[in-house]
Each structure stands twice: as structure tokens, then as C-alpha cells.
Amino acid sequence: MKAEELANILARHSLFADCDEAELADLILRGHFLQFKKGDELIMQGDPGNSLLILLSGYARTSMIASNGHEIVLDYADAGQVLGEIALLDGGERTASVTAIEPTSALSITREAFEEILAKHQNMALRLLKVMASRIRMANSMIEGDRAYTSGPRLARYLLRLSVVGAEGGRLKLDLSQSELGNFAGMSREHINRQLSTWSEDQIVAVESGKVRILDHAMLSHIAEADS
Amino acid sequence: MKAEELANILARHSLFADCDEAELADLILRGHFLQFKKGDELIMQGDPGNSLLILLSGYARTSMIASNGHEIVLDYADAGQVLGEIALLDGGERTASVTAIEPTSALSITREAFEEILAKHQNMALRLLKVMASRIRMANSMIEGDRAYTSGPRLARYLLRLSVVGAEGGRLKLDLSQSELGNFAGMSREHINRQLSTWSEDQIVAVESGKVRILDHAMLSHIAEADS
DNA sequence: TACGGGATGTGACTATTGTCACAAACCTAC
DNA sequence: GTAGGTTTGTGACAATAGTCACATCCCGTA
Numbered sequence: 001m002k003a004e005e006l007a008n009i010l011a012r013h014s015l016f017a018d019c020d021e022a023e024l025a026d027l028i029l030r031g032h033f034l035q036f037k038k039g040d041e042l043i044m045q046g047d048p049g050n051s052l053l054i055l056l057s058g059y060a061r062t063s064m065i066a067s068n069g070h071e072i073v074l075d076y077a078d079a080g081q082v083l084g085e086i087a088l089l090d091g092g093e094r095t096a097s098v099t100a101i102e103p104t105s106a107l108s109i110t111r112e113a114f115e116e117i118l119a120k121h122q123n124m125a126l127r128l129l130k131v132m133a134s135r136i137r138m139a140n141s142m143i144e145g146d147r148a149y150t151s152g153p154r155l156a157r158y159l160l161r162l163s164v165v166g167a168e169g170g171r172l173k174l175d176l177s178q179s180e181l182g183n184f185a186g187m188s189r190e191h192i193n194r195q196l197s198t199w200s201e202d203q204i205v206a207v208e209s210g211k212v213r214i215l216d217h218a219m220l221s222h223i224a225e226a227d228s
Numbered sequence: 229m230k231a232e233e234l235a236n237i238l239a240r241h242s243l244f245a246d247c248d249e250a251e252l253a254d255l256i257l258r259g260h261f262l263q264f265k266k267g268d269e270l271i272m273q274g275d276p277g278n279s280l281l282i283l284l285s286g287y288a289r290t291s292m293i294a295s296n297g298h299e300i301v302l303d304y305a306d307a308g309q310v311l312g313e314i315a316l317l318d319g320g321e322r323t324a325s326v327t328a329i330e331p332t333s334a335l336s337i338t339r340e341a342f343e344e345i346l347a348k349h350q351n352m353a354l355r356l357l358k359v360m361a362s363r364i365r366m367a368n369s370m371i372e373g374d375r376a377y378t379s380g381p382r383l384a385r386y387l388l389r390l391s392v393v394g395a396e397g398g399r400l401k402l403d404l405s406q407s408e409l410g411n412f413a414g415m416s417r418e419h420i421n422r423q424l425s426t427w428s429e430d431q432i433v434a435v436e437s438g439k440v441r442i443l444d445h446a447m448l449s450h451i452a453e454a455d456s
Numbered sequence: 457t458a459c460g461g462g463a464t465g466t467g468a469c470t471a472t473t474g475t476c477a478c479a480a481a482c483c484t485a486c
Numbered sequence: 487g488t489a490g491g492t493t494t495g496t497g498a499c500a501a502t503a504g505t506c507a508c509a510t511c512c513c514g515t516a
Contacts, residue, residue: 064368066376067453074368089361095368118354125353126346132360133317139367140292140302140323146374147414148294151473177493186375188474193495210482210493225295379503405463416504421465437512438463 003028006107009056013080015127016054023121027054030113036100042083043098049087050111055079058104059174063183064096073184075138076101076162076174082131088114101174149226151187155195156224158185159205163214170206170214177210231256234335237284241308243355244282251349255282258341264328270311271326277315278339283307286332287402291411292324301412303366304329304390304402310359316342329402377454379415383423384452386413387433391442398434398442405438 006028010016016024031054036042042053042060055077062083063073074096077083087094088111109117118124145154158181162172178196179189187195196212199205204220206213214220234256238244244252259282264270270281270288283305290302290311302324305311315322316339337345346352373382386409390400406424407417415423424440427433432448434441442448 064372066372068376070376072372072375074371086361086364089357090365092365095365119350122347122350125357129317129353129356129360132357132364133314136314136360136363136367137318137320137323139364139371143302143367143370143374144292144294144300146371147300148296148298150471179493189494190475190496191473197495207494378501407463417464418466418505419503422503425465435464 006031006033006056009079010054010107015080015082015131019123019127023117023124026117026120027107027109030117031107031109034106034108036104036106038100038102038104040100040104041097042100042104042106043094043096045094045097047087047094049084049092049094052085052088052109052111052114053083053098054107054109055081055083056105056107058100058102060104061099061101061180062096063099071183072186073180074142076184078173082128085128085132146186151185151191152195153224153226155181155185155187155192156220159212159214160217160220160224163217170217172212172214175211181212234261234284237307238282238335243308243310243359247351247355251345251352254345254348255335255337258345259335259337262334262336264332264334266328266330266332268328268332269325270328270332270334271322271324273322273325275315275322277312277320277322280313280316280337280342281311281326282335282337283309283311284333284335286328286330288332289327289329290324291327299411300414301408302370304412306401310356313356313360374414379413379419380423381452381454383409383413383415383420384448387440387442388445388448388452391445398445400440400442403439409440 003025007024010024010027011019016027019027033056034042034053036058043049045064057079060077060081060083061073062075062077063071065071077098083098083106084094086092118128145157149157159172162174162176163170164173176184178192182189182192185192196205196207199220200207202219204214204216204223206215231253235252238252238255239247244255247255261284262270262281264286271277273292285307288305288309288311290305292300292302294300305326311326311334312322314320346356373385377385387400390402390404391398392401404412406420410417410420413420424433424435427448428435430447432442432444432451434443
């Protein structure tokens with residue numbers, strides 16, 4: 001892929017929107033362009049983490065397998081997202097896997113290249129710090145959801161997190177299976193099903209051919225804030 | 229307090245152990261020394277976050293109140309810990325409160341000072357990035373614990389997190405009340421009590437005059453890894 | 457030493473959610 | 487179009503943990 005195309009893709013996403021030419025050029029020069037098929041692992045839990053990825057296109061799922069086999073989906077990443085920065089920074093193992101859920105491309109940057117870029121461009125570090133701040137906020141809000149709310153409000157939150165603002169018919173960013181929704185929201189597949197059925201009767205969501213649509217966004221937000 | 233005393237305290241803690249003289253000097257020069265009584269709030273959830281704190285002495289509890297009133301303890305911070313960096317970085321509200329649980333002192337650094345120090349000392353940003361990486365790891369492991377494990381293994385994990393390596397008699401870093409342990413481990417006070425009683429019978433922990441001691445560290449670790 | 461407030465111990469009951477089982481529907485590829 | 491896999495729908499039941507209620511204990515202080 002041409003450097004200018006890469007530059008275009010990067011510049012289109014918030015994180016890199018305010019990068020200057022030189023920064024983008026360095027990222028592209030020092031990065032490797034990678035492509036993945038649906039199902040490929042971009043990052044594997046437990047591996048040593050010596051590189052950082054910037055997702056250029058497609059969607060990927062970030063998930064952990066707990067030691068008892070339980071799968072936990074932490075996030076769904078789209079283009080522009082930085083992945084794998086934690087292990088790169090602290091030299092530890094990768095805490096989670098990242099799996100392409102559709103054909104995906106990414107820019108891979110080694111630790112050496114990353115350190116050089118960081119040293120050369122002051123703003124890069126600040127940008128990364130902001131990314132990580134928002135990650136911590138997200139993690140805290142997951143903890144809050146898990147701890148303080150019952151399954152209903154919690155599922156509502158995750159559906160809202162998957163919703164796109166101006167989507168026609170309330171379509172979600174991703175069409176997840178009910179099992180996958182379960183791993184995301186932290187509840188069993190069966191329970192997801194029952195909850196969606198209930199909401200479907202109340203016209204809050206619609207479930208057709210396995211796809212969830214949000215019909216009553218306001219109501220769902222209200223449920224997400226419920227006292228229990 | 230004298231600058232050299234402050235420098236000593238800072239240099240004694242891992243995060244700042246590898247700071248050079250100039251960095252320490254700038255931190256101290258630009259920081260304000262603050263003191264807090266037990267129960268004082270160093271940081272208040274919902275406030276705008278325009279400063280960063282470095283804990284110099286004492287212990288503080290980081291906790292969130294969910295919108296339904298549920299209290300969640302995220303961590304207990306000790307000297308050397310950086311607090312309040314998230315809101316400082318992204319300009320948002322403070323996500324959690326930090327409360328002194330004993331007399332505490334801290335160095336407060338404003339956004340302007342922080343930005344100057346960051347610009348002047350390259351390594352500062354890298355250090356902060358590492359701190360935040362470990363925060364994300366911690367948050368992910370809380371999510372894993374909440375999602376994948378039942379209360380027993382989970383409580384075991386939190387007790388281990390509070391344990392100190394060479395402590396005589398298995399004393400914990402902090403003597404928490406059972407309600408507070410509950411807010412930390414995400415379970416009710418009563419359930420904490422019952423679980424501790426059971427373990428106490430099996431000589432895994434001892435509970436005397438409200439203080440928990442870990443008798444069988446190995447067994448507790450084993451429970452923490454249990455399949456369910 | 458007596459008092460009062462907070463922390464702890466414990467029983468009984470309830471609520472929420474997971475698990476298992478199985479049928480039906482759907483999709484995809486030959 | 488049909489076979490085989492995956493996904494969905496749903497009932498019955500079990501398990502885990504929360505809630506409520508109340509007795510008790512402990513500790514600082516007047």
C-alpha cells in the first residue's frame with residue numbers, strides 16, 4: 001500500500017488527526033503493513049509484547065480468557081485504534097488477545113521504532129497518554145457496570161456502547177451473536193436471549209434474523225441508569 | 229517541609245527511583261505540599277481535574293460511587309503512587325474519589341506545571357505511560373475476577389492483593405473492616421463474614437479482633453486460581 | 457465503669473442468574 | 487435442495503449471593 005494512502009487513513013482518525021506530516025511519515029516509514037483474514041489473531045494473550053498495532057481498517061475483538069476458561073470480551077476496536085500498547089510499555093505479556101472479526105489491516109510498529117518516534121516527537125507521548133486515560137475510564141466504567149448493576153441495565157449499557165449515533169433503524173456497529181453479546185456484557189447466552197425477548201415485546205429493541213436493532217434509544221438509556 | 233526531605237521521599241519509591249536530580253527538583257519546585265487528616269478527600273469524584281497528586285506518606289482509598297449509590301473501592305494507594313492523572317490528561321471529570329484513610333501528605337502539581345515538566349523531561353512521559361499501563365492491567369484483572377470467578381476465589385485474590393510479602397503472622401497491609409472488604413471485593417458484608425468464618429475453620433486465615441491474617445498463603449493462592 | 461456506636465456473627469428467606477436439555481430455525485456449502 | 491453446523495428460543499431446576507433481622511461484641515470515652 002502506498003504511503004500516502006496510509007497517511008490518509010491515519011489522518012482520518014481522531015487520534016492521528018492532529019499529527020503533523022513528519023509524525024505520520026515516521027509512523028509509516030517505520031511501520032509494517034499487515035493484513036488479516038476474519039478470525040486471525042493480531043495479538044495473542046500470553047505472548048511477549050514487542051510491538052504496537054494501529055488498526056487501519058476492519059474490526060477486531062479484544063478478549064481475555066480467564067484461567068478457568070471463561071471468555072471476556074473487553075472491547076471491539078475499529079480503524080484508528082491503537083492496540084497492544086500495554087505490553088509494549090511495561091515489557092510484560094499480552095494481557096488479552098485481539099482477533100479480526102472481519103478482514104482487517106494494521107500498521108505494526110516495533111519497540112525500537114516506537115521508542116525512536118516517541119523520542120523524536122514530543123506530542124506522540126501525550127497522545128498516547130490520552131488514549132490510555134480513556135482506556136482506564138472505559139475499564140472503570142466496566143467495573144462499575146459489573147459491580148453495581150444487574151444484568152438488565154448492564155446489557156442496556158453494552159448495547160448503547162455498540163450503537164452508532166445516526167444509524168437508520170437503530171442498527172448496531174456490529175452484528176454480534178447472542179453468545180458473543182453474552183461474553184461482552186458478562187451474562188449467559190440464554191439470559192441475553194430472554195432479556196432481548198422481553199425488550200422486544202416492549203418495542204425497546206427489535207431482534208430479526210439474529211440482528212439486534214435499538215428501537216427506543218431513550219428507553220434503553222433510561223434502563224441503563226436504573227437504580228437496580 | 230524541606231526540599232531535600234521531599235526529594236528523599238520521592239526517590240525512595242520505584243516510580244521516581246530513576247528520576248535524575250533535575251527532574252526531582254522540578255517536581256518539588258513546581259509542586260505544592262499538602263497534608264490531609266484521616267477521612268479527608270484528596271480528590272472528589274465529579275470535580276474537574278486540573279491537578280495531579282503524588283502521595284508522599286500515608287494510605288488513601290480510591291473509590292467510585294455508581295449512580296445507584298453502590299460504592300466500589302478500586303484500590304488502596306500508598307506512598308509514591310500517582311493519583312488523578314486520568315482527568316488531568318483528558319480534561320474530563322474525576323472518575324473516582326480518593327480519601328485519606330490515615331494522616332496523609334501529598335505533592336500536588338497543576339496542569340501547567342505538569343505540562344512544562346513533561347515537555348522538559350522526556351523520561352517523565354515514559355514513566356507515566358508505564359504507570360498507566362500497570363493501571364490498565366490492574367483494571368483488567370479486576371474485570372476478569374468479577375466476571376470469571378465466584379466470590380470465594382475473588383475474595384482470595386483481594387486478600388492476596390492486600391498481603392505484604394514478609395509480614396509476620398500474615399498481617400495485611402491494611403486492616404479493613406468487613407464492609408470495606410466487601411466494597412473492595414464486590415460482595416456483601418455478610419457474605420464476607422461467612423467466607424472468612426469458613427476459611428478460619430480451615431486455618432487458611434485467622435480473624436481476631438476484626439483483623440484478618442493470612443495463615444496459609446499457598447492455600448489461598450490455590451483458591452484464587454480455582455476453576456469456579 | 458457504664459454508655460453508645462460501630463463492627464461482627466448468624467439464621468431464614470429471596471432474588472437473580474447460571475446450567476442443562478432439547479427443539480426449532482437458520483445459514484452455508486456441496 | 488439437502489446435510490451439517492451454528493445460532494436461537496424456552497422450560498425446569500440449581501446454585502450463588504444478597505437482604506433483612508437481630509443478637510453480640512468490642513472499644514473509646516464521659
